[in-house]
Amino acid sequence: MSLTKWGLIAGGGLLWVWIGGAGAAAGIVSPGCLSGGEAAQLADVDEALDLHLRDGRVVHLPGVAAAPGRVTDARTLLRGWLLRTPMLVRVLRSEPDRWGRTPALAFAEAGGSSPGLVSVSEALLEAGLVLARPDADIDPCWADYLSLEDEARRTGRGLWATRHMIDPQDATALQANAGALAIVEGRLARVHAGRARLYLRFSGDGGTGFAAALALPLVRRMTKGGQDPSGWVGRNLAVRGLLDDRWGWQIDVTSLQQLRLDPP
Known part of the structure; x- marks a missing residue:
């Protein structure tokens, strides 16, 4: 090049x-x-x-x-x-x-x-x-x-x-990027459904730790297209968006542009 x-x-x-x-x-x-x-x-x-x-x-x-x-x-x-x-x-x-x-x-x-x-x-x-x-x-x-x-x-x-992807377990890095556009990358630990969102969590300790909160309309489009996030557990996933700390560390996801899944 x-x-x-x-x-x-x-x-x-x-x-x-x-x-x-x-x-x-x-x-x-x-x-x-x-x-x-x-x-x-x-x-x-x-x-x-x-x-x-x-x-x-x-x-x-x-x-x-x-x-x-x-x-x-x-x-x-x-x-x-x-x-x-x-x-x-x-x-x-x-x-x-x-x-x-x-x-x-x-x-x-x-x-x-x-x-x-x-x-x-x-x-x-x-x-x-x-x-x-x-x-x-x-x-x-x-x-x-x-x-x-x-x-x-x-x-x-x-x-x-000097900057790297944010580790979902790194509380200091998460705090430093609160309210800003962030890219959090790590191994997905579990997936669970809430009333209005599907949560992709990067730690297995109950409801704590960083989560990607997928809007249900997006989940329905993904499922219809043959993409099932529940099958991503154990794979490396990068999540991009505004990092919110009001209800625990999370990024609201409404677009596939915000997600990047490594090959299995």
Whole structure:
């Protein structure tokens, strides 16, 4: 895989960022993902990594979430790249969200030896500066997003130089990520049904410990499609979503994008 390596000054040091390359694994727009759109110019990037355009719109990039400790690096990358090159913005929903943001994907030329449009979200994932966040709007892109996040984690880029998947038995790590987008990974111990959810638990000690709380409509869709979570006991499972501690540690799961099961 050929990558264009950018050096950006961030946080008092030199931040190396990989942009472009060959195929979807390097951020180039792939056939399975959404591409195209209208021309736009960047005015600024805020701390949520929303793109403020010169025409007054605020673009929200669905499918990625700013990672704690890496916001400055991500903003530096986006400003250094997108303020000097035109973008294409593909609006995913015409109605703004409740914060007045337009959900859209953004694309721009990588420059250098990597011709073609690059997905802005995928470039951030590849550099290890954001986490992939489940979102139905980017379902065609989700496999690419996970692949890029995996590669950044394997090579220790960005946030993955010091961060790892959260162990469901690690109370300190769970507490540190309370209320934030988290990825909890471990061996599933048991499955039990509640009144409104199916609980996937990672410890066998009654109702304590971390759980993935699957909404029953999702469970019914899974069962209809031949996926039975009760058969996952003993297998390694990663759960992604907002980590809630109000009724014990859990992540509410409403989408298959939030679950990743290792092969048996």
